[in-house]
Amino acid sequence: MTKVLVTRKVPDRYVEQLKEFAEVKMWDEEFVPMPRKEFLEELKDADACFITLSEKVNEETLDAAPKLKIITNLAVGYDNIDIPLAEERGVTVTNTPEVLTETTAELGFTLMLATARRIVEAEQYIRDGKWKSWGPYLLAGKDVHGSKVGIFGMGDIGRAFARRLKGFEANVMYHNRSRHRIAEKELGVLYVSFDELLENSDFVICTAPLTPETKDKFDRAAFKKMRSDAIFINIGRGATVVEEDLIQALEEGDIAGAGLDVFREEPIAPDHPLLKLSNAVVLPHIGSASVVTRDRMIQLSVNNVKAVLQGHPPITPVTDK
Template sequence: MEKVIVTRKIPQPFIEQLEAFAEVEVWNESYTPMPRDKFLDSLKDATACFITLSEKIDEAVIESAPHLKVIANMAVGFDNIDVPLVHSKGIIATNTPEVLTETTAELGITLLLSVARRIVEAEQYVQRGEWQSWGPYLLAGKDLYNAKVGIFGMGDIGKAFARRLKGFNTNVMYHNRTRYKDAEEKLGALYVSFDTLLENSDFIVCTAPLTEDTRDKFNEAAFKKMKNDAIFINIGRGAVVDEQALVKALQEGEIAACGLDVLRQEPIDMSHPLLSMSNAVIVPHIGSASMITRNRMIQLCVDNIRLVLNDKQPKTPIKAI
């Protein structure tokens, strides 16, 4: 009989769908990942696994799972999976593109506006009882209207983000390894070099996946090229940013502020210097966190597992890299 390992607690209706064709083992902790040793042990007789970004699929996993046929990753990005290794073993890996595009772009806009208008600082200011009077520059922030916005990574999420900027009458620039004429024609986005993006943007938004080309792309040299009043937003992947360089840039006034939905280490270490900075807003990787979108992501993972275990092609296979 087929066996599916589910590394996070998911709603019962999805489990029942899986139970219709397989034995199902679920880690019933909503907010903590399945321990690594438990995961490896559970894979011994598994034919499928439903994972999140917390699970690293490497040689140890593959060696522990001799019967594995499919890995369903509940994410668009798949830097947690050694894709060439998985494919070399004849295992199919899938992800969840498209279903979370709009929700993630929406979170990006929310984060950008929250940082620009200093919403977190303002709320804490009120909560501490410091709001005693009105002042001309009390918690004055930065306008998005008419600003120059640079997008690094013009995939589906980058395009959805750019589309939302049209209502703010912004000037959108983008840098991407591939030039997208449709984004330029439909969204009025201007393709520029990475340096031009850094030097001219009032806001810089990273939506890029993690690759060898994007790793540490936002480093000390990059932050030095930005405007001193620039705001940096990252809804892509944490390792695209050199966090030590980001801390230094914030401390030395090379940029004004940042908003991060992703970090190199998740969850963040509570001693991280970013947590003590009033001009850094950090949220816990909630880009796709709406009820509708998370349900769609889970359903896509379930559908992919069902299809593969029935010797059919999955809806969203991860292609060779």
């Protein structure tokens, strides 16, 4: 019997679709990852694996899964999977691109506005009973309108972010591993070096995936190059940032603030130093968390599993090429 392992609880309607052609073993928790030991045990006779970013797919994982034909990752990023090794073992890997682009950009824009206008800090100010009167600079923030915004990573999400900035009449710069001429023409964005982006931006937005080139890109030296009134936003991957260096930059005033939806280790601990900083807005990795988008992501993952197990090409394959 064909077996599909699902490592996070998803709505019954998707499980029923999988049951039309396979036995389904699903971890019965939505907010708690499947324990590694149980994950490896269930993989022994699995033909397909429906995973999230919480599951790491490495040599140990693939050694435990001799029957595995497809890994479908409920995310657009796939730094949790050793793609070359999966290809070597003949295992197809798929992800969920495009369906989450606009929702993630929307969340990033919300995070930028919230950080710029000190929304979380202002709401807490009222709850703490500190609001006694109006003042000219009470919780004064930073304008997005007419600002200079630097986007690190001009992929789908970076371009969606840039489209939103047009309505704010912002001047948009970007840095990418290669120039995106179409984005330059359609969106009026300016290609600059990484240092130029850091030095000239009111807001620096990281939308880049995690690669060897982007890992630890935002370190002490990078934050030192940013303006003291600049704000850093990360909706890409947590490991693009050296968190200790970001914390130091926020504490010492090298930058004015940060808005983060991703972290090096997730979830972060309740005593994480970032949670003690009033100039940091932190979210629990909810970039694609709208009901419609999550439905589309899960459905795409189901469709990928069905296609591969029925002998058809995957819909959204990931390759090492």
